[in-house]
Amino acid sequence: MQEWANQLCENRQFGSKMTDSKYFTTTKKGEIFELKAELNSDKKEKKKEAVKKVIASMTVGKDVSALFPDVVNCMQTDNLELKKLVYLYLMNYAKSQPDMAIMAVNTFVKDCEDPNPLIRALAVRTMGCIRVDKITEYLCEPLRKCLKDEDPYVRKTAAVCVAKLHDINAQLVEDQGFLDTLKDLISDSNPMVVANAVAALSEIAESHPNSNLMDLNPQTINKLLTALNECTEWGQIFILDCLANYTPRDDRESQSICERVTPRLSHANSAVVLSAVKVLMKFMEMLPKDLDYYGTLLKKLAPPLVTLLSAEPELQYVALRNINLIVQRRPEILKHEMKVFFVKYNDPIYVKLEKLDIMIRLASQANIAQVLAELKEYATEVDVDFVRKAVRAIGRCAIKVEQSAERCVSTLLDLIQTKVNYVVQEAIVVIKDIFRKYPNKYESVIATLCENLDSLDEPEARAAMIWIVGEYAERIDNADELLESFLEGFHDESTQVQLQLLTAIVKLFLKKPTETQELVQQVLSLATQDSDNPDLRDRGYIYWRLLSTDPVAAKEVVLAEKPLISEETDLIEPTLLEELICHIGTLASVYHKPPSAFVEGSRGVQHKRLPGSAGSGESVESPDTSSAAGISDAPPAVIPSQGDLLGDLLNLDVTPPATTGPPPAANSGVQMGAMDLLGGGLDSLLGGDLGGSSAMGAGFGAAPAAMPASFSAPVSGGLDDLFDLGGGVGMPMGAFSPPKTVWLPAMKGKGLEISGTFARRAGVFQMELTLMNKAMSVMTDFAIQFNRNSFGIAPAGPLQVLTPLSPNQTIEVTLPLNTVGPVMKMDPLNNLQVAVKNNIDVFYFSCQYPISMLFVEDGKMERQVFLATWKDIPNDNESQFQIKDCHLSSDAASNKLQGSNIFTIAKRTVDGQDMLYQSMKLTNGIWVLAELRLQAGNPNYTVSLKCRAPEVSQCVFQSYEAVLKN
């Protein structure tokens, strides 16, 4: 027994010496020398031990490159382990010792012919990892053989090696025809070989976006689907990701692929599941929604997504970020799964916040009670960030689900009662939004809010509270006292609060003028005289002028009814969402950014798009989805309480004069308002110098290029001059007007030559004519008439030729036009037939007007409306055009177009390609939406036009071209 124990003891010691950690301990001097001796030892075992020591030193970062020749000498061995270790060493040091590495080539080439497939594969694999040009030259022949090796293990290793070689020397791979061999391997009998070939091709294709390497057709797809069932989980991921790039020919093919992919949803590997989800989400786009299978697929997608949430937090997070996208695209998938997103108190914070976000996206009338109960629970958690977000979420629910608003408000009031500082502040910020969504409904809570005035120390909350006090000043008895209390520390407040305070006091003054005169004077002087902030000063001046010139107008402007805020905020913009859906499961889906935004030195990026749907149109979707369509890339809608101060000013305080027509007019109306204020106000400031006023007005730069007729009268002359000047100096440019052309040659006009053009100046559509008398006699009694035309264009007055036209005399006439005449569709659409009469005869001619003349000033659509409309108009109505040889920057282009009332609503830049989203409105109320894509350095632009009346597209495109090239 004793003996046995001793032996065990000895073994232990022996055993402990046996571990590899001993390799790390030799740090003496002369170590290299010692190793050198051991490497050259005759004893195999000693050699192996020495190589192990070398590898260990290499691992911890010691430089053992000096041993290169000695290690390479050990390469010729039949001991596989030793061989592997030497290969490891080679991979690491070959780059720094390229000349030496050549010594190894022969052995590699020999190993590639070894009868043992393991060694053949190992050799070809290692050679591919040695990034030395001379070695790669020698690699080609062995690689070619290995790609056709009888053993699938070698073939699959060789497939990967092609990708490696391509990374080192792409040209070589192409010249040697390896790509074709690789493509052939897609049809290999062994699924693992297929998977690796797909993986290698995908990697190569990534660096050659246009090479059409993965030329997928129904036959290859079928092969991939077969291999999918039999290859390893990793191979499945490669194949699924590759499938996702395929666009099926029709909905039937799409369905059959989906059917073969769905079993992957039950895979234990979460990456396989997510890649399968990607394929399904993408191909689903092509399935008609009334198809039974569509419903089945929706049902099948939910459980695997839910299951991903039971994994480790980091997997959960990836899943949640992806679910966030999926829920925006197809809320119906998870609408019954609200509960799985309930937060557990020990979830990591990043999981908590993401769950909360999804909960709100899923909130609906059906589940709102549950959601609210949960949110209330969260509001008492420890984590401050989470609590804040939970409180905000309650507000978002109120705005999203109207039926729950009341409950949300009472929940918020409960929370305010807790007196927890940050809870109260968040609650007040969201209650302000609720007031804007449901005016005159919940104002009874104002008293409670006012009680907490003193505890507010965050700018956002203070600004929100001040807004509330100002907005409802007439219901708050001591509103003046409350606001006055804020005024004391005016200069210490943040800009946000200062602006809000200024506006609130002006509102108060307009509501209770008698007792607050002093207060308003105080705030105006604080804002205009003591502040260095131009925004604040300007706003102060505007109010001041407004109040001193016309208090009634001031009231109309400042106390005007505000547009309601919309419900869905911070949704991802639809085109980006579509792109991200194509990237489900990748980093892009976690960052919610396109890959080009974060992959360094991205080697050419393809933008992925969802395939168009077949069968039933998108427009018959449930209201659920269509609400998700009202999307924008920035959180808009809710009062812009910080940031864009101009936006703040325009949206909050000034609303369009009620006379300017339909709601979309808002923006241009606002600008007009601003113009007016400046004009009139500066007027009084400068002591009534009219010339000065228009100059100043333009100096403010906010003036729109052209102003509506009704408004422009008094200032138009001055502005016109300015704009003419401004054209060269980067001011917003005037509307495009083509040069005059001869419409009626003298030959046909019995001596009368008419040349003319159309123009839109200061919002007035007019015809500009030059009449020339080339006859011998005097011409008198001019009159003009138009035939019926597509847009009902008609002269707005008689042709003003007052004096008789003597021979050889020329006269310029401007004929104002309107669009209330009789309508008849012309071909081309913009054709206008004109009759001119004089004392001699009646002459007929026809001319074409640029359709841009008919773009009205209020053609700027709201973002939300734009997005919804874009989605709403069927794809068939979309037409695409190329504008060639144009060399403008996107800003210059946008500026130019704006001059012609083509308004840029949003701009997005995706890897150097600018996308401008634009809208215009024709005089007859037809909206045209456009997407203008331009790329720096590429003189060819692409315009996509969408319009409910697609016939106008061609004309609109011509105008685009004319305006841009002018």
Place this chain on the structure above:
Amino acid sequence: MGEHRRRSAQTTGKLFFLSVVQTEVPPLFVVEFLHRVADTFQDYFGECSETVIKDNVVIVYELLEEMLDNGFPLATESNVLMEMIRPPTILRSVVNTLTGGSNVGEKLPTGQLSIIPWRRAGVKYTNNEAYFDVIEEIDAIVDKSGTTVFAEIQGVVEACVKLSGMPDLTLSFMNPRLLDDVSFHPCVRFKRWEADRVLSFIPPDGNFRLMSYHVSSQNLVAIPVYVKQNISFLETGSCGRLEITIGPKQTMGKTVEALMVTIHMPKSVLSVNLTATQGSYTYDLTTKALIWTIGKLNPQKLPNLRGSLSMQSGVPKPEENPSINLDLKIQQLAISGLKVSRLDMYGEKYKPFKGVKYLTKAGKFQVRT
């Protein structure tokens, strides 16, 4: 290679696994792979720690070489790897040292390229046995009043199969329709499951997870215990009260064991002075975790913990309510009601020994206060 970027860190215990990627890759792909690496180290060395990795650096190197080639995972099945690189044992290292043998297999592993990569050929056992453990975890949130806010069951079927040859097994359940979502080991034939709701498979050799499943909140999930609690912090004075009683609810006649309660107290709770009728409690002053280890739940005499909490004075009463975390085990019960009805073997002639065990545990089981 220039533009490397750091991508994913994965921790097991105190080790971080970091992988570097060059292009846009699916993060789950990377994370799953790292998990697999950690699992493999666990399989090979019994644990996954810094020392172990240092001690076996060469094997680790060899393993990583086999598992990954230029970013493409190669062999990640432990069965296959074990054939290529033999796991270290004291005996083998002794033998290797003496004979100059190696850890590396000289032959291509049989499973590597077959359609069943998870199983090697020529497995032989004297005792042929197959054991299955059905383990279910209840994830639940119960609110103050005892109502279940949310409950679901995460279940797994762990298998330990030591059968000779190429056995083809069929496992069927009494009530397979309970399961909402299932994910299988690659060996399971999905088509059979879709059609007949039975698990048909050629098993890997040894331990593996046959399937995991999910019984969602749509179904009624039985909650085995109830918790009566009252935790209050007094507005005046620097103290609070705590009383917790736990009783059985839906236990299907089984005994609840290994009962343990964890409460994370607010920061201002300095110490606790409590009496437990059963088990013992500890209060960690730094983490503010109150842990009450109870053990077996006796329905006749319900465990109760009560007493006072002493609070930091001069600090406002805590705003948050601590949540109660529950741990428990119930042997011989799958709380979802899932039951294996039979296991059949085809393809081999011998008669294997078969066994099924059930276990229910609390997963993330939380009671709000």
